[in-house]
Amino acid sequence: MKKRVGIEALAVAVPRRYVDIEDLARARGVDPAKFTAGLGAKEMAVNDPGEDSVSLAATAAARLIKQQGVDTSKVGMLVVGTETGVDHSKPIASHVHGLLKLPRSMRTFDSQHACYGGTAGLMAAVEWIASGAGAGRSALVVCTDIARYGLKTAGEPTQGGGAVALLVSETPDLLAMDVGLNGVCTSDVYDFWRPVGRREALVDGHYSITCYLDAMAGAYRGWRERALEQGLVRWDSTLPSEQLARIMYHVPFCKMARKAHAQVRLCDLEDAQGPGPATPEARDEAAKSQASYDAQVAKSLGLNARVGNVYTASLYLALAGQLHAEGAALANQRVGLLSYGSGCCAEFYSGVVGEKAAERMARADLDTVLAKRERVSVEEYERLMNLPYDAPEAIAPEPGTFRLAEIHEHRRKYAGA
Numbered sequence: 001m002k003k004r005v006g007i008e009a010l011a012v013a014v015p016r017r018y019v020d021i022e023d024l025a026r027a028r029g030v031d032p033a034k035f036t037a038g039l040g041a042k043e044m045a046v047n048d049p050g051e052d053s054v055s056l057a058a059t060a061a062a063r064l065i066k067q068q069g070v071d072t073s074k075v076g077m078l079v080v081g082t083e084t085g086v087d088h089s090k091p092i093a094s095h096v097h098g099l100l101k102l103p104r105s106m107r108t109f110d111s112q113h114a115c116y117g118g119t120a121g122l123m124a125a126v127e128w129i130a131s132g133a134g135a136g137r138s139a140l141v142v143c144t145d146i147a148r149y150g151l152k153t154a155g156e157p158t159q160g161g162g163a164v165a166l167l168v169s170e171t172p173d174l175l176a177m178d179v180g181l182n183g184v185c186t187s188d189v190y191d192f193w194r195p196v197g198r199r200e201a202l203v204d205g206h207y208s209i210t211c212y213l214d215a216m217a218g219a220y221r222g223w224r225e226r227a228l229e230q231g232l233v234r235w236d237s238t239l240p241s242e243q244l245a246r247i248m249y250h251v252p253f254c255k256m257a258r259k260a261h262a263q264v265r266l267c268d269l270e271d272a273q274g275p276g277p278a279t280p281e282a283r284d285e286a287a288k289s290q291a292s293y294d295a296q297v298a299k300s301l302g303l304n305a306r307v308g309n310v311y312t313a314s315l316y317l318a319l320a321g322q323l324h325a326e327g328a329a330l331a332n333q334r335v336g337l338l339s340y341g342s343g344c345c346a347e348f349y350s351g352v353v354g355e356k357a358a359e360r361m362a363r364a365d366l367d368t369v370l371a372k373r374e375r376v377s378v379e380e381y382e383r384l385m386n387l388p389y390d391a392p393e394a395i396a397p398e399p400g401t402f403r404l405a406e407i408h409e410h411r412r413k414y415a416g417a
């Protein structure tokens with residue numbers, strides 16, 4: 001029998017502060033509706049230098065281990081997906097490994113490809129387990145990032161930060177993955193990038209949206225071809241994409257998921273064999289179906305709207321939001337996931353939600369994770385943004401969390417948990 005492999009459980013860590021997106025709009029002299037209706041945002045996570053990509057990753061992983069009672073002696077791989085590396089050589093994974101006192105007989109590495117790095121790490125872990133190389137061991141995959149474009153830039157309302165830790169194993173209580181069904185698409189583009197030494201990302205915003213949509217169309221069509229071959233979807237009175245109970249997308253800002261969903265539908269509508277919408281205009285309208293978006297996508301965005309972009313973690317925040325909202329109702333149903341990383345690479349894959357998804361998500365206690373945050377003013381957000389990267393505030397870490405304490409002779413020291 002084919003091995004079942006996938007995501008057993010997850011945990012989320014977010015910075016302790018956030019700014020209300022309407023406050024930010026008003027401070028920038030922008031109609032708040034542009035950020036709320038136009039981008040789909042509500043709140044945006046704000047980190048101080050003490051909450052760096054390492055401390056967020058370690059906090060999420062420690063939380064996962066504690067909440068789900070993970071036996072770390074059975075974990076054989078730790079991968080950190082990130083765009084927010086802290087060193088050209090020493091991986092975040094080694095920091096997390098040390099902070100969590102994980103067993104030494106473990107493969108550890110970081111995976112980098114903009115927002116796609118987490119999915120690349122997840123696939124490495126899944127395929128390691130599925131191949132048998134893991135010999136029954138599980139893997140930890142941690143996606144951690146701080147999305148930072150800078151004050152008063154067009155990208156400013158699409159910042160954010162946080163981490164999502166995934167336990168990958170042969171007990172896929174959250175999502176049993178359709179191993180090998182993935183569709184991928186790559187092209188060499190400059191849509192979003194962060195040259196070495198820069199804290200803020202550079203982005204060609206509108207072009208990056210085009211790149212995302214173009215790459216995802218290739219990835220979706222690749223997945224669909226294999227799913228049709230295996231009889232998991234078919235051409236009938238519904239579109240193949242409509243046969244997925246839900247689809248979660250990479251969410252740089254929530255409105256992007258709506259655009260992405262319309263693009264998936266457009267691929268189906270363009271490729272359908274039978275009679276479809278009479279004109280290209282009618283086809284475009286059908287692609288934008290509000291009913292389809294409401295049914296298949298909207299509920300995944302609850303956490304993303306309150307945290308903002310988390311680059312590698314943003315798709316997994318959407319997965320968390322989706323299963324938090326509807327874990328029980330989705331048991332045994334197939335869902336689709338689309339990962340996009342600028343530069344660029346897109347990957348579409350699918351899996352079946354497990355019967356214990358709701359129970360596992362209840363342990364993740366996401367309402368408490370968000371409720372503990374403090375709303376700050378735009379002035380305070382600007383003060384935090386202007387702190388040098390090596391000047392963490394002297395704040396005692398909350399129990400169960402980590403913070404960067406200092407950087408001394410280029411060595412990072414952490415406190416907490």
Ligand code: CAA
Nearest residue numbers: 031033034037038039115154155158205206208209212252
């Ligand atoms: N009321 C309601 N809606 C309004 C409005 C108002 N008063 N004013 C504007 N809007 C709408 C616009 O119509 C637009 O909606 P549509 O896209 O549906 O047409 C939306 O608000 C945004 O308006 P603009 O396009 O004018 O906004 P902008 O030019 O200031 O910038 C942005 C938008 C390009 C997304 C910018 O925020 C940005 O560069 N963000 C970072 C890049 C990014 O997130 N790219 C996504 C793809 S790349 C990727 O996914 C990787 C990654 O994580 C970065």
